[in-house]
Amino acid sequence: MALLFQPIQFGQLQLSNKIVIAPMCQYSANEQGELTYWHEQQWANYALSGAGLCIVEATAVQPEGRISYADLGLWNDLQRAQMKALLVKVKSLSPMPFGIQLAHAGRKASTDKPWDGRGQLAPEHAQGWQTVSASNLPFNPADHAPHALTAGEIKTVIADFAESAKRAVDAGFDLIELHAAHGYLLHQFMSPLSNQRSDEYGGSFENRIRLTLEVFQAMQDAVPAGYPIGVRLSATDWMDDAASWDVESTVGLSKALEQLGAAYIHVSSGGLHIEQKIDLHAGYQVPFAAAVKQELSIPVIAVGLITDALQAEGILHYEQADAIGLARAILYDPRWPWHAAAELGETVAVAPQYLRCQPHGLRDLFKPFKR
Numbered sequence: 001m002a003l004l005f006q007p008i009q010f011g012q013l014q015l016s017n018k019i020v021i022a023p024m025c026q027y028s029a030n031e032q033g034e035l036t037y038w039h040e041q042q043w044a045n046y047a048l049s050g051a052g053l054c055i056v057e058a059t060a061v062q063p064e065g066r067i068s069y070a071d072l073g074l075w076n077d078l079q080r081a082q083m084k085a086l087l088v089k090v091k092s093l094s095p096m097p098f099g100i101q102l103a104h105a106g107r108k109a110s111t112d113k114p115w116d117g118r119g120q121l122a123p124e125h126a127q128g129w130q131t132v133s134a135s136n137l138p139f140n141p142a143d144h145a146p147h148a149l150t151a152g153e154i155k156t157v158i159a160d161f162a163e164s165a166k167r168a169v170d171a172g173f174d175l176i177e178l179h180a181a182h183g184y185l186l187h188q189f190m191s192p193l194s195n196q197r198s199d200e201y202g203g204s205f206e207n208r209i210r211l212t213l214e215v216f217q218a219m220q221d222a223v224p225a226g227y228p229i230g231v232r233l234s235a236t237d238w239m240d241d242a243a244s245w246d247v248e249s250t251v252g253l254s255k256a257l258e259q260l261g262a263a264y265i266h267v268s269s270g271g272l273h274i275e276q277k278i279d280l281h282a283g284y285q286v287p288f289a290a291a292v293k294q295e296l297s298i299p300v301i302a303v304g305l306i307t308d309a310l311q312a313e314g315i316l317h318y319e320q321a322d323a324i325g326l327a328r329a330i331l332y333d334p335r336w337p338w339h340a341a342a343e344l345g346e347t348v349a350v351a352p353q354y355l356r357c358q359p360h361g362l363r364d365l366f367k368p369f370k371r
Contacts (some may be wrong), residue, residue, distance in 0.1 A: 033073025106185030182271030
């Protein structure tokens with residue numbers, strides 16, 4: 001049996017295969033951070049894909065934690081109720097588990113939609129607001145400087161992550177991913193390039209990872225015992241600066257998260273500094289996942305320009321990761337798991353309405369979902 005189609009365990013949650021739909025911002029919420037029809041069709045599409053797990057997009061724990069005014073939020077009970085209703089719908093289509101990524105954008109917040117330019121919107125703009133960060137250093141020199149969070153404000157951020165985690169469980173999500181990557185707030189505290197604090201949240205490695213660990217613990221305390229919480233990390237800032245966040249730091253933080261009970265580590269990279277120099281090629285982040293996997297006993301997800309079934313199978317075969325995250329590939333080909341199963345000679349579960357579309361000559365490719 002191909003490794004890609006073997007089950008895997010994330011804490012108490014078992015996945016039917018090792019294909020994970022990674023979080024992808026859709027910039028399609030209304031200005032109150034609420035679901036729209038776009039999310040209904042998108043989540044339903046994910047549910048019918050044949051993947052083992054879907055983790056929906058970065059969802060803000062505070063209004064000012066959104067990347068843009070069109071991002072989802074989970075800071076109030078109306079948002080929770082809407083997500084709960086939609087999850088009931090999509091879970092009627094398939095038994096695939098759904099997770100949610102909880103996030104705070106920090107200094108990279110208050111931007112326009114990507115297709116409208118992605119530039120930062122000033123606080124006085126009707127759809128903008130004052131951003132916050134570890135220090136008052138902007139991501140882009142042209143941006144409005146962020147407000148450096150006070151100790152009291154940090155406590156509020158931690159509490160809001162915990163409250164959003166509680167709402168995620170109430171909404172019916174099977175898993176939570178904590179977003180500590182891509183230059184957003186937690187990553188801003190982790191990297192010396194964006195954190196120039198002199199208090200207990202700045203300076204040493206232990207101080208700079210403190211907020212991520214405290215947020216994780218607060219979320220863990222807010223959800224039922226054993227409920228799976230994973231963490232997404234950027235393994236490197238892709239900067240030549242010796243003081244930047246790097247793989248060694250990522251391994252150290254991952255070990256600390258494993259000790260606290262993290263269900264998995266999802267290894268990405270970059271996003272912190274506007275001058276980053278990313279060596280972009282197929283599977284470019286896989287070596288980072290491999291470096292983290294060597295030091296942990298919990299599962300590690302590899303992600304980043306993984307587009308081919310044999311490529312994904314090879315990553316698992318050579319023990320560079322335990323599961324495969326797909327993002328752009330699943331948007332381009334929403335039935336990627338079907339095609340991977342066909343290529344690897346495996347069987348994939350589908351909704352019974354799709355059984356008749358099985359290609360000629362592949363009569364054992366499809367099996368109906370088990371309820």
